[in-house]
Amino acid sequence: MQIDFPYHFDGSERTARAAEAKHIRDLIEQILFTNPGERVNRPDFGAGVLQLVFAAASPEAAATAEFLIRGALQQYLGQRIEIDAVETQAEESTLRIRIAYRLRGREGQELAEFALETGT
Numbered sequence: 001m002q003i004d005f006p007y008h009f010d011g012s013e014r015t016a017r018a019a020e021a022k023h024i025r026d027l028i029e030q031i032l033f034t035n036p037g038e039r040v041n042r043p044d045f046g047a048g049v050l051q052l053v054f055a056a057a058s059p060e061a062a063a064t065a066e067f068l069i070r071g072a073l074q075q076y077l078g079q080r081i082e083i084d085a086v087e088t089q090a091e092e093s094t095l096r097i098r099i100a101y102r103l104r105g106r107e108g109q110e111l112a113e114f115a116l117e118t119g120t
Contacts, residue, residue, distance in 0.1 A: 005030065021103065024081060025112050028099060031072050032114060047072035049116070052095060062088045069097065080104055 004016035005026035018026060034046030052065050065088040073083055084100040097114045 021110060024077070024103060025110070027077060028073065028101075028112050029114065031076050032069060032097065033116070045076070049095065049097070052090075061090060065090075065095070065097070069099070073099070073101075081110075084109060 002018050002020060002023035004018040004022070008016050010016040031045070032047050032049045035048045035050055036046050037043050039045045047068050049065065049069065052061065052068075066086045069088070070083055070086050073081070073086075081101045081103055084102065085098070086100075087098040089096040095116045097112075097116075099112045101110050101112070102108070103110065
């Protein structure tokens with residue numbers, strides 16, 4: 001069973017489920033926005049992208065973010081997806097992330113986009 005994220009109940013008061021493509025996108029979101037050390041039983045889980053929001057916007061910071069994201073996705077989802085491209089863009093207090101990927105064994109490219117604002 002693929003549980004929808006964030007956890008909630010469906011109309012019949014059961015745990016909401018997600019289709020595989022949606023579930024993979026949810027997993028990508030969890031990996032990106034979890035800092036290593038946050039999960040008790042998986043202390044190395046996560047890309048730690050939240051920490052990069054406060055870094056100065058520069059080509060070096062963007063390259064670092066892309067490297068961290070690609071590495072974390074390959075480590076935790078490498079058996080389920082093929083990563084085609086990772087792009088990051090920092091604008092003032094917003095970090096924008098675009099990930100193009102393919103579900104293994106399926107045709108067609110998927111795109112996941114995230115924008116993280118610090119609220120400053």
